[in-house]
Amino acid sequence: MKIRTRTAKELEPSRPALWKLAYLDAAASDARRFLTEDQYAHVVQQFDDLAASRDPRRSETQDVRPIDDWYELREKGGLLGKINVRVYFAVLDARNLLVILACYKKEDEGQTAKHIMIKVRNRLRQAKKILEETERG
Amino acid sequence: MALAKTADDHVSFSPREASEKDLALAVLVHRISSLPKESLADLAELAPELARCEDARTFSEITETIREIMFPELIGDLKVGKAGDTNATANLKRRIEWIAAKIKEERGNAALTQKQLAEKSNLPQSHISRLEAGKHSPSFKTLERLAQALGISVGELDPAN
Numbered sequence: 430m431k432i433r434t435r436t437a438k439e440l441e442p443s444r445p446a447l448w449k450l451a452y453l454d455a456a457a458s459d460a461r462r463f464l465t466e467d468q469y470a471h472v473v474q475q476f477d478d479l480a481a482s483r484d485p486r487r488s489e490t491q492d493v494r495p496i497d498d499w500y501e502l503r504e505k506g507g508l509l510g511k512i513n514v515r516v517y518f519a520v521l522d523a524r525n526l527l528v529i530l531a532c533y534k535k536e537d538e539g540q541t542a543k544h545i546m547i548k549v550r551n552r553l554r555q556a557k558k559i560l561e562e563t564e565r566g
Numbered sequence: 567m568a569l570a571k572t573a574d575d576h577v578s579f580s581p582r583e584a585s586e587k588d589l590a591l592a593v594l595v596h597r598i599s600s601l602p603k604e605s606l607a608d609l610a611e612l613a614p615e616l617a618r619c620e621d622a623r624t625f626s627e628i629t630e631t632i633r634e635i636m637f638p639e640l641i642g643d644l645k646v647g648k649a650g651d652t653n654a655t656a657n658l659k660r661r662i663e664w665i666a667a668k669i670k671e672e673r674g675n676a677a678l679t680q681k682q683l684a685e686k687s688n689l690p691q692s693h694i695s696r697l698e699a700g701k702h703s704p705s706f707k708t709l710e711r712l713a714q715a716l717g718i719s720v721g722e723l724d725p726a727n
Contacts, residue, residue, distance in 0.1 A: 450646070452644070454643050467657045470658045470703075471703045477648065478705075490708050504705055508658070543611065543615055551608055
C-alpha cells in the first residue's frame with residue numbers, strides 16, 4: 430500500500446486550507462456504496478469545511494464528536510434525506526493532516542457498534558503504517 | 567494426511583499432498599500467525615461478535631472487518647487531497663444556489679445583517695457569507711442553527727420541500 434498524491438483542487442483563494450486532507454480508498458468505497466453522486470459531493474464538501482477550520486475537532490459548522498482515538502462527523506437530512514451518515518476521521522497534528530478512515534450508514538439509535546470501532550481502529554493503524562513507510566522512502 | 571502434528575505441536579504441512587481445503591487452511595493459519603498482536607486482539611474481539619450476530623447486514627460488516635484485518639491490502643491506498651470532485655454535480659450546485667438565495671431572503675425578512683445572523687446562530691459570519699454566495703453546501707447542523715435564528719423551520723431551508 431502506498432500514498433498516491435492526487436492533484437488537489439484549490440479552495441477559494443480567500444479560504445486556504447489549514448489542514449491537508451487524505452482518505453483511504455476503502456473509505457471512499459464505503460461511501461459510494463450507499464450515497465448518490467450528489468450526496469457524496471455534499472459530504473466531501475463538509476470535509477473541505479473542516480480542512481479550512483482552525484480546529485476540526487471543534488467545528489462550529491459541523492457535528493463532530495470524539496470517539497476513541499479518532500472523530501466522527503455526523504450528517505443527515507437535506508440532500509441526505511433519511512440517511513444518517515457517519516464519517517470517521519483522524520486528526521494527525523504532527524502532519525497537519527485529516528485522514529478519512531471510514532464511512533457508515535447508521536441505521537439504529539445507540540452507540541457505534543463494536544465491529545465498526547474495530548474496523549476504524551484497524552484502518553487507522555494501516556493509515557499510519559502507510560504514512561510511516563512513505564516517510565522512510 | 568497432509569497436515570500432521572509433530573512432537574513440538576507445530577503443524578507440518580506437505581504442499582504436494584495437501585487437498586485444496588488443507589491448502590486454504592494452511593494459508594489462513596500462516597496469515598493469522600504473522601499478524602501483529604493488535605490485529606490478533608481485534609480478531610479475538612470480533613469472533614464472539616460474529617457468533618452472536620443475528621442479522622445479515624451485521625454479519626457482512628463483521629466479515630468485511632475480519633477480511634481487512636487479515637488482508638490489509640483490501641483497505642487500498644491512502645490518497646492525499648479531496649475525496650472527490652465537489653463541483654461535478656449539477657444537482658448539488660442548483661441546491662446550493664437555492665439555499666443561498668433562501669438564506670439571503672429570510673435574513674432580509676428578519677431584518678438582520680450577516681453579522682447579526684452570525685451572532686444569533688452562533689456561526690462564523692464568514693460561513694454565512696460563503697453560504698449566501700453559493701460557495702458551500704451547508705451541513706444539517708448549520709441549517710438547524712440558521713433556521714432557529716431566522717425563526718423558521720429547517721424544512722423551509724430545504725429545496726426538496
